[in-house]
Amino acid sequence: MVVxxxxxxxxxxxxxxYFAFQPFNESSTYAVELVRVLPxxxxxxxxxxxxxxxxxxxxxGWRALQAPWRQRHAFSGVDAxxxxxxxxxxxxxxxxxxxxxxxxxxxxxxxxxxxxxxxxTVIRSHDRALGSP
Amino acid sequence: MTSxxxxxxxxxxxxxxxxxxxxxxxxxxxVAIVRIVLGPSVIWHxxxxxADALDGTTYLDVFQQKWWPWVPNAPTGLYVxxxxxxxxxxxxxxxxxxxxxxxxxxxxxxxxxxFLSETHFRHNRAFLIILLxxxxxxxxxxxxxxxxxxxxxxxxRGLVWPVWLLRFEAATVYFASGFSKLIDPDWVGGRVMxxxxxxxxDDARDVLGDTLGDPMLEVLTARAFHWMLxxxxxxxxxxxxxGIWFRRTRLAxxxxxxxxxxxxxxxxxxxxxxVIAIGALAIWATPSTRDxxxxxxxxxxxxxxxxARFDITVVSGASWRMVDxxxxxxxxxQARRFVRTRLPATFLFSRFWRHP
Numbered sequence: 220m221v222v223x224x225x226x227x228x229x230x231x232x233x234x235x236x237y238f239a240f241q242p243f244n245e246s247s248t249y250a251v252e253l254v255r256v257l258p259x260x261x262x263x264x265x266x267x268x269x270x271x272x273x274x275x276x277x278x279x280g281w282r283a284l285q286a287p288w289r290q291r292h293a294f295s296g297v298d299a300x301x302x303x304x305x306x307x308x309x310x311x312x313x314x315x316x317x318x319x320x321x322x323x324x325x326x327x328x329x330x331x332x333x334x335x336x337x338x339x340t341v342i343r344s345h346d347r348a349l350g351s352p
Numbered sequence: 353m354t355s356x357x358x359x360x361x362x363x364x365x366x367x368x369x370x371x372x373x374x375x376x377x378x379x380x381x382x383v384a385i386v387r388i389v390l391g392p393s394v395i396w397h398x399x400x401x402x403a404d405a406l407d408g409t410t411y412l413d414v415f416q417q418k419w420w421p422w423v424p425n426a427p428t429g430l431y432v433x434x435x436x437x438x439x440x441x442x443x444x445x446x447x448x449x450x451x452x453x454x455x456x457x458x459x460x461x462x463x464x465x466x467f468l469s470e471t472h473f474r475h476n477r478a479f480l481i482i483l484l485x486x487x488x489x490x491x492x493x494x495x496x497x498x499x500x501x502x503x504x505x506x507x508x509r510g511l512v513w514p515v516w517l518l519r520f521e522a523a524t525v526y527f528a529s530g531f532s533k534l535i536d537p538d539w540v541g542g543r544v545m546x547x548x549x550x551x552x553x554d555d556a557r558d559v560l561g562d563t564l565g566d567p568m569l570e571v572l573t574a575r576a577f578h579w580m581l582x583x584x585x586x587x588x589x590x591x592x593x594x595g596i597w598f599r600r601t602r603l604a605x606x607x608x609x610x611x612x613x614x615x616x617x618x619x620x621x622x623x624x625x626x627v628i629a630i631g632a633l634a635i636w637a638t639p640s641t642r643d644x645x646x647x648x649x650x651x652x653x654x655x656x657x658x659x660a661r662f663d664i665t666v667v668s669g670a671s672w673r674m675v676d677x678x679x680x681x682x683x684x685x686q687a688r689r690f691v692r693t694r695l696p697a698t699f700l701f702s703r704f705w706r707h708p
Contacts, residue, residue, distance in 0.1 A: 220517070220520055223520070223521060223524055224524075227524060227528045230528065230532065231532075235470070235473065236532075237470075237473060237478070238478050239528055239532075240475055240478075240479075240524070240525045240528040240529050240532075241475075241528065241529060241532040241533075242475045242529060242622075243544070243548075243620070244532065244533075244536070244539070244544075245538075245544060246543070246544045246545070246546075246547035246548040246551070248551075278414065278415065279414060279415040280409065280413065280414025280415060281414060281415055281471050283471070284415070292551070303417065303470075303471070306415075306417045307415050307417075310415050310416070310417070311415075333538040333543050333544055333547060334543065334547040
């Protein structure tokens with residue numbers, strides 16, 4: 220009971236409110252502009268999440284983050300989605316070995332929090348070790 | 353003396369309550385009902401994971417965000433086998449064969465799958481795990497099971513402290529949800545629901561058609577409508593969270609809870625939440641069975657008395673007569689009305705029932 224009450228209280232701090240039971244907490248929406256940043260600093264768009272034979276939707280394989288370049292409902296709220304996207308960028312950076320050009324991935328997340336906005340935040344993956352695939 | 357009397361009464365009540373929770377065996381029939389509901393729910397919950405696996409995709413092939421780095425990844429073959437073990441265990445759980453072991457096995461598979469990746473998190477899945485754990489902690493095969501049929505136990509009683517834990521968890525779900533919305537001005541003020549409704553306006557129009565859709569959506573998309581509806585939704589959750597604890601309000605809270613979950617099921621995608629939440633309402637029934645005697649001409653009562661509220665004698669041509677726990681005798685229409693409020697299949701409509 221103490222653990223459960225602790226988790227409920229933690230839900231007001233944790234963007235995902237795991238085990239804090241706050242369903243349908245926001246009506247927020249978001250959209251992502253995804254770019255690949257090359258070592259020279261050049262920024263290359265990844266239209267529809269596709270580049271170098273990779274497909275964001277196919278690799279991510281999770282409905283909450285599918286086609287994020289369109290305006291989407293923010294699953295569990297904007298803060299949760301931004302956190303998931305942050306991890307997803309790292310995961311993509313680690314799982315696209317045939318891409319030997321991209322230093323890191325960057326996503327500009329434009330969001331409306333409960334119909335207020337737009338606001339924007341920029342997140343990026345960790346740097347990739349470049350070399351032959 | 354007069355000043356110590358209330359204190360000792362309170363202490364006595366507390367001691368009795370603690371005995372009731374931790375020491376006194378009580379009927380586990382309602383836990384068995386939850387067990388039966390959870391089995392198919394688990395299969396429905398595992399279905400998309402199995403469907404993906406049959407298509408050649410598992411969590412290993414897509415974005416995964418570990419809860420904890422020490423949770424081991426199962427190789428694809430073992431993972432798929434575990435999902436099938438979960439399905440088999442859920443079937444055994446439902447029919448009540450090796451009930452308790454099957455419940456633990458089901459819990460292990462569902463929890464392992466859940467904790468493989470944060471992307472597997474959903475509130476309904478978290479609640480499913482909690483319910484499975486609570487049911488597994490009880491000797492849930494003593495009744496309504498093949499186990500009980502093969503080796504009939506002396507009675508259906510066992511320790512019920514996990515039931516109290518489940519009650520706390522279930523009430524917490526309603527409270528946490530309601531309270532978080534109550535303190536969020538956007539939610540309680542109607543902004544969140546209004547915005548969501550606007551987003552799905554076109555989808556609703558497609559379903560309803562123009563003739564029905566236009567007048568309904570004019571109301572549903574009005575800001576004022578959600579300004580009124582949202583506080584009602586919050587109050588509903590909080591009423592269930594608190595009302596369900598008290599004998600006087602429990603039946604009303606259960607009634608409201610069923611209506612609430614049916615409303616959510618129609619308006620949102622919540623996977624197994626509606627089914628397990630309605631099934632879990634069984635744990636609020638008093639854990640004693642056949643402690644009211646009933647004489648009735650109807651054979652249906654026996655068939656519909658799943659929670660065994662009554663010790664029933666069917667007498668053809670007899671008039672209805674029910675003796676309550678406290679010795680109160682109800683006859684005829686009053687007895688029929690009371691019985692209908694206590695049968696799971698009829699209580700929901702009992703308030704609207706015309707009693708000839």
